[in-house]
Amino acid sequence: MTISLTPEHSTPLQPQGWLRYLSFSTDHKVIGLQYLVCGFIFYLIGGALAGAIRTELLTPISDFLPRETYNEVLTLHGTVMIFLWIVPVVNGAFGNYLIPFYVGARDMAFPRLNAVAFWLIPPAGLLLISSYFIASAAQSGWTAYPPLSITTPATGQIIWILSVLLLGGSSIFGGINFIATILKLRRPGLKLMQLPMYCWAMLGTSILVVLSTPVLAGTLVLLSFDIIAHTGFFNPSLGGNAVVYQHLFWFYSHPAVYIMVLPAFGLVSEILPIHCRKPLFGYTTMVYSIMGIVFLGLIVWAHHMFTSGTPPWMRLFFTIATSFIAVPTGIKFFNWLATMWGGRIALNSAMLFSCGFIINFVFGGITGVALAQVPFDIHVHDTYFVVAHFHYIVYGGTVFVIFASIYHWYPKVTGRLLNEDLGRLHFLLTFVGFNLCFAPQHWLGLNGMPRRVAEYDPQFELINQLSSVGALLMAISTLPFLLNVVLSAFNGAPAGDNPWNALTPEWLTSSPPPVENWKGEAPLVTEPYGYGTPAGELPLAATSGSELWKLGNSDQRS
């Protein structure tokens, strides 16, 4: 079924060369790169918006932007970063590029649907950004809580809803495609439990996407009725219930955190074994913990609503359920640490960003378990503590992994290596800038600074300025990265087909790969993590004297 569509593919109607990337191409690799580059452009836009926020917060008074504009900026920043950068890149870009390789297929299950899913994104993004210039953009935050979203200017809010609906549709199409590809397009002989971990992560993520995104879509349609047709679903002055919106919204938007984070877990699970030269530790428990996170992720949404007048029993249930997510998540982190333990770690840029991810995410996870506790949350809910927490998860976690993945897979996509010195500089600036920007915000939240404000108590001025310096460093850190990506495409050291000596199927073809992934038959990789030498068989040539001595010692002990 997959092999039969070979020859007609290069019809003259399809543009060739770089024009492919602007076309309705059905090649999963082209679509993956389209997602990546498009997402990165929106990342730069979202970053500029973040810069505007941090500039406003340099002083305690509202002096840089008009107050309405400030609320538009923070709404756009959140929406762009979530729906146009992280979700499309970590799912669409890497998912489309890698999943067909991993299952041994020549393309995704539904290639045209795949192209449609991507081509919904640029118009949706342009629509969202243009709302700022046409009328005024939405002002009610990316959460769009009614009644505020009903009372702020309607045009911007409706454009926001339309754009999020398009992006949600794109996400659902992608999710269906991943589920079908992973379950049905596997090469004969390849069992589920032999798949690389990223497939499991994408399977779990896609289940979340398909189950929860329609709920958000329905909710936003109801909200748009409230705005245009003056219905009263969520409008208390017409007998509606404002808190019901929050339940429906978070039923999608909490799983959305896992939609952003689970694929990152999967990508790290691919990167670490290769650069540590060891098998992925605890494959089976990793799979179960992904599925555990998927299940728990669906039943914890109300922890965003501990101060919204939820009844006590609900607070208790959601506290316990949320805390328990720490268990499967913890398993994954301990497994990664065990993967590194005793390895031969190549400390390159991909590895540095992966370790930065682990450190940042553990920090964000710890503040997350604290936030799950109702009494703790009642103090810091809707403050800068929460802002700091979720940036540690989505930036310190997922964006660090996106960069790690770019350093790791760039040689596959281009056939050239990225420059390591620029890569290390990029990591250093990002890591220092990120922590300088967001770590002090925990203190701000604990001491009384709410989120989404343009003006604040003057006692917080110094810490806010510190945070803004961190943001500036983060902005600067994209320069060596961009320079590196552009220069290396032309002048980078040739990588060969498999520069990391990796065993996963995407490395077992040429770099860049041919149109249908392999010249001949797809390889059957049943042990994607078969690195390492069996215990007691350390190769003589590669070992130092002390290693042999230790080995002898342990043999005597046993």
Place this chain on the structure above:
Amino acid sequence: MRIPPAILTLITGMALVLLGLWIGQNVNLLPVDASANAPVYDELFKVLFSIGTILFVGIVGLIVYSLVKFRRKPGETGDGEAVEGNLPLEILWTAIPAVVVLFVGIYSYDIYDRMGGMAPLNDHSMHAMGGEMEESRTWGGISPVSLESDGAAAPLPIDVTAMQFAFIFHYPDAEITSGELHVPMGQPVALHMKANDVIHAFWVPEFRLKQDVIPGQPTLLSFTATRPGRYPIVCAELCGPYHGGMRSTVIVDEPETFEAWVNQNSPIANAAPQTPVQS
């Protein structure tokens, strides 16, 4: 996989735990405590901070150690040892977080119970509201029932109305309406909160308390102030362009000063002198 000798692991672990406990007890990141439940909150914060420090320092320590110890040296080409898993180890690091998380959950439930969060809301609000309680269901918040276990003082009811972009405080007993919240020290206070337009949130960082004020869904927030002074009231839910400027002040007075303030401002103070309830 080589695991370091047991004794070394044990000593490192103990040092780590002691460090975490010390940091949890000695690093103070919170503002001054000014309500009865703030010290209870700070206790929880210390426990969470200690556990968090132990975990964070431990994991970062392991990463840094691995990166230094197991770094590929120049000219080295071999692989690491092919360890694919270790069941006892995996059971251990599933069980330990599960136990820790369960402990934290139960402990924070206990803290929340001590703050009055688990007490039923509606019987009490009916008490406090007196006559017109039939249609006014309280949707959420913290009721004053178990705030003070001795229950000596009856809570002082105050109606709070939130609107873009201010809080209005109304004292039904004294018929005072004020833009600032005055409360007596040591006496429970019950805020009955309503919003006129959009969702706001009433937050006093020094009280460690926050409650959304939701149009159409009255909420309740009870506390006992314990430290005289002026503290900020902050709106914590995005409510429009001037959200950042939606602030007020809570003034915690000695009971005598509070009584004087009531007498001075109440239009009915002379007709019906206040009989302040205090223990």
